[in-house]
Amino acid sequence: SPSSPCSVLPLLSGVTAHSFTTSRQELVLLRVGHGSDEARPVQRGDQLLLLPGPHRPQPQRGVEYEYRAVEWNDTDYEKINPIKYVPALQDGDILVSDSLAIILYLEDKYPQHLLLPQDLKRKALNLQIASIVCSSIQPLQCYAVIGLIKGKLGPDESLQIVHHYIDKGFRAIEKLLEGCDSKFATGDEVQLADVFLAPQIHAGVTRFDIDMSKYPHLERFYKAYMEIPAFQAARPENQPDAPSPPQ
Amino acid sequence: MASAEAPAARPILYSYWRSSCSHRVRIALNLKGIDYEYRAVNLLKGEQSDPEFMKLNPMKFVPALVDGDAVIGDSYAIALYLEDKYPQRPLLPQDLKKKALNIQRFIEQKVGTGESIPWVQQQIDRGFTAVENMIKGCAGKFAMGDEVQLADVFLAPQIFAAVTRYQTDMSNYPTLARLHGQYMTHPAFEAALPDRQPDAPSSG
Numbered sequence: 001s002p003s004s005p006c007s008v009l010p011l012l013s014g015v016t017a018h019s020f021t022t023s024r025q026e027l028v029l030l031r032v033g034h035g036s037d038e039a040r041p042v043q044r045g046d047q048l049l050l051l052p053g054p055h056r057p058q059p060q061r062g063v064e065y066e067y068r069a070v071e072w073n074d075t076d077y078e079k080i081n082p083i084k085y086v087p088a089l090q091d092g093d094i095l096v097s098d099s100l101a102i103i104l105y106l107e108d109k110y111p112q113h114l115l116l117p118q119d120l121k122r123k124a125l126n127l128q129i130a131s132i133v134c135s136s137i138q139p140l141q142c143y144a145v146i147g148l149i150k151g152k153l154g155p156d157e158s159l160q161i162v163h164h165y166i167d168k169g170f171r172a173i174e175k176l177l178e179g180c181d182s183k184f185a186t187g188d189e190v191q192l193a194d195v196f197l198a199p200q201i202h203a204g205v206t207r208f209d210i211d212m213s214k215y216p217h218l219e220r221f222y223k224a225y226m227e228i229p230a231f232q233a234a235r236p237e238n239q240p241d242a243p244s245p246p247q
Numbered sequence: 248m249a250s251a252e253a254p255a256a257r258p259i260l261y262s263y264w265r266s267s268c269s270h271r272v273r274i275a276l277n278l279k280g281i282d283y284e285y286r287a288v289n290l291l292k293g294e295q296s297d298p299e300f301m302k303l304n305p306m307k308f309v310p311a312l313v314d315g316d317a318v319i320g321d322s323y324a325i326a327l328y329l330e331d332k333y334p335q336r337p338l339l340p341q342d343l344k345k346k347a348l349n350i351q352r353f354i355e356q357k358v359g360t361g362e363s364i365p366w367v368q369q370q371i372d373r374g375f376t377a378v379e380n381m382i383k384g385c386a387g388k389f390a391m392g393d394e395v396q397l398a399d400v401f402l403a404p405q406i407f408a409a410v411t412r413y414q415t416d417m418s419n420y421p422t423l424a425r426l427h428g429q430y431m432t433h434p435a436f437e438a439a440l441p442d443r444q445p446d447a448p449s450s451g
Contacts, residue, residue: 084377094344100323101351108343120331121317127324132306135323135352143366168306175305 062230063110069241100134103195115192122186129173129185129193133200137169141203162208166200170215173197177217184221190228198225202235258314259284261303264444266290268322269310270404273439275326278395279336287446323352326400338397348381349397364413371409372419378402379420390426395433403430407440 070077070086081088081097088097089105096102107115116123144161147153153161177185185193201222204210212219225231236242260276260283262269276283288294288309295307304311304320311320314332319325330338339346382390390398406427409415417424430436441447 094347096347096351098351101347104350105343105347108346120328121319123331124317124319124324124328127327128319128321131321131323135321136306136308172305172307175301 063106067240069239099196100130103130103192107192115190115195117186117191125176126186126192129176130196132169132173133196137165137200140165141208159208163210166204166208166210167214169200170204170210170218174215174217180217183224185217190230194221194225197221198231199234201225256315257282257284258312259286261286261288261300261309261311261313262444262446263288263290263309264441264447266309267404267408268308270407270439270441271322271400272310272312272325272329273444274400274403274436275329275338275397277435277438278338278400279329279333281329281333285445287444289446326397330397338395338400340391340396345391345396349391352401368413368415371405371413371415374405375409375415375420375423379422383422385422388429395435399426399430402426403436404439406430 078084080090081095085097087099087102088095089102091105091109094105096105103115116126141162144153144158144165147161148155148158180186182188184190185197197218198221201210201212201218202225205212205222212222232238237245258276258281260269260272262273262285264287288300290309294300295304295309300311301307303313303318306320308320310322310325311318312325312328314328317328319328326338339349378390385391387393389395390402402423403426406417406423407430410417410427417427437443
């Protein structure tokens with residue numbers, strides 16, 4: 001497929017519902033691009049990345065993708081992805097939805113910068129943390145946000161539900177990580193758990209007024225995530241469909 | 248399931264007979280022929296809040312698996328762990344497209360944690376509609392073909408719970424209804440059914 005506009009965006013992190021004040025759910029359809037024949041230097045922030053062509057041996061630093069934003073009631077999107085969930089990845093004739101399934105697919109297909117360790121216990125811990133976020137926190141948070149938008153829940157009730165599920169999940173994760181003194185959740189390299197934790201903590205802090213001092217490990221990781229270009233580039237406010245900040 | 252290796256301790260599964268998440272892991276263990284010790288956690292009595300259990304899974308959910316020094320909560324993490332640790336009778340295909348279809352989850356949120364029945368029914372409808380659309384063209388015996396795969400391990404308990412607890416009208420999902428029939432006669436799935444478990448209430 002033709003190469004996308006010249007911008008390298010690193011690995012997707014679990015982008016889900018957008019700001020509820022815009023009453024719009026951000027759905028992302030991504031098309032994974034394939035390298036061109038020539039190596040292309042690409043500037044992204046303060047990082048200079050070199051995308052190799054197919055015969056160059058340099059390790060790839062990121063997976064280039066096309067970002068497509070979709071609105072709440074987009075019937076075209078429904079035809080592409082009948083599940084209507086966010087995000088979805090289209091890679092050739094493969095369509096994968098569900099953020100965890102997408103990331104596990106990417107893990108197999110693009111083995112640079114593996115997100116899961118070989119050690120089965122640490123691997124299981126990564127999957128468990130990811131699952132707590134994407135099964136036990138985010139969907140219930142989404143339920144509360146949608147309830148508010150549709151007028152089924154009042155603002156206090158909605159926020160209370162969000163706080164309840166975030167607190168339960170974050171406390172459980174803190175327990176699982178008791179005694180952890182590594183830079184990130186399961187080691188000194190970013191792994192799957194971090195990919196799921198970063199957006200959940202970000203949403204908690206920026207939208208739901210979560211007091212992160214109650215979760216010292218997560219608070220420490222979040223500060224570390226803020227410094228990583230791959231995470232910065234993935235933040236909601238940096239996406240093509242983010243609303244312009246108010247003047 | 249016959250125990251094959253005497254020296255290694257059997258894995259221990261913490262389960263509640265009726266929990267569909269526990270049900271999934273029971274199916275996976277049975278399919279792989281893994282002998283395991285069943286330890287009941289009575290959710291109605293609140294045993295998931297016992298400090299000892301919370302050490303195993305601080306989310307206070309079943310299932311939890313203890314396998315040697317590995318302690319794992321969450322049915323998804325456990326299933327993928329079993330797939331790696333016990334490669335006999337693999338549940339995931341090598342082909343990336345088929346593998347991706349197997350690991351997609353359509354009903355993500357944990358049900359049975361206090362949400363209203365209409366909300367659960369809505370989630371079931373949304374998820375089942377999506378799965379039905381995806382697999383209705385599939386001519387195989389099971390969800391992804393003629394062999395049982397991970398998708399079946401996750402689907403079977405969801406369909407069972409939808410039918411037995413949430414009054415789901417399966418005529419809206421004919422493929423899933425057919426699969427339900429298959430699962431109900433497959434030995435590994437039958438042995439995993441809630442009412443076959445040690446902690447299921449005896450019938451009158």
